[in-house]
Amino acid sequence: MEETNENPIEFNSRIDLKNLQDAVQQIKDELSKVIIGQHDMIELLIISILADGHSLIEGVPGVAKTVTAKLLAKTMQVDFSRIQFTPDLMPSDILGTSIFNVKTSEFEFKKGPIFSNIILIDEINRAPAKTQAAMFEVMAERQITIDGIENKMQAPFLVFATQNPIEQEGTYALPEAQLDRFLFKINVGYPSVEEEVKILEGHHHRKSAVATEMIKPILNAKQIAEYQEIIKSIIIEDNLLKYIASIVNNTRNNGNLYLGASPRASIAIMNAAKAMAAINGRDFVTPDDIKKVSPSVLRHRIILTPEREMEGFTAEKAVMQIIETIEIPR
Structure with missing residues (x-):
């Protein structure tokens, strides 16, 4: 007579993810006090924090881009x-500037608003090229160079930026x-109508x-750093x-x-997928x-050919077609 195993085999995680999962759920619960719907945006923003990456949020005015990022912070x-x-x-408006101190007869660096942990930039596409160049260094290197001196940013350092896809003037x-x-x-x-009600x-x-x-x-800087390390594992x-x-x-x-x-897109997909797995308890x-x-990693990193763009094809469709054509590993 064959023995039957009545108890199903339970999956035992090799990494303790309970605290991380609990923290993510608590964050979602807190945001749900104010934000209705927008579950994908909230989940992706949480993933970006865990994966230690910046996020660009695009949508028409009034769909809670700014308030969601602000409440998440x-x-x-x-x-x-x-x-x-x-x-x-x-650039000096966001990075800071050196001011002459009469008492010491020396220049002192006064830090700008970029010296923070979570930075929300509203309408990032309104600033001119010189300011964008300053942002490029701080986003890429997590440091800024003023008067030849490197100033490191405190961890965590994350930029959430918003922009309106419709408005072009200015x-x-x-x-x-x-x-x-x-x-x-x-x-x-x-x-949806139900969410709007x-x-x-x-x-x-x-x-x-x-x-x-x-x-x-819910979280402090030390816990964020710990969870970011877990994601890497x-x-x-x-x-x-x-x-x-x-x-x-x-x-x-x-x-x-x-x-x-x-x-860099490949690395971004890998890191984001790890964070997605972790918040789902795997x-x-x-x-x-x-x-x-x-799709969220690739849509801003690719450019359509002019012909396809004129036909109304979108980067989103291109990414989805690519994902559908690649054979899924078994």
């Missing part, structure tokens, strides 16, 4: 700065090299309550690394695209994790 016990980009903004398109420094480009759409109900019942005061801090098999490389390589040999993604990456994060 409130769940972290870290310094927060909000910078409104304008066409007359100069805007400057971000250079491809700067776009490449964003881990994600998150597209934010309109809420809940938004109205929430505003009605809150009355004069301030949204930011409703959010409690998430297991990814060799066949999945080849899967990522195949997806990115296909963007470089695709008839719809004028410019494909760089190896210490290993699956093909689904890669498929979920790839």
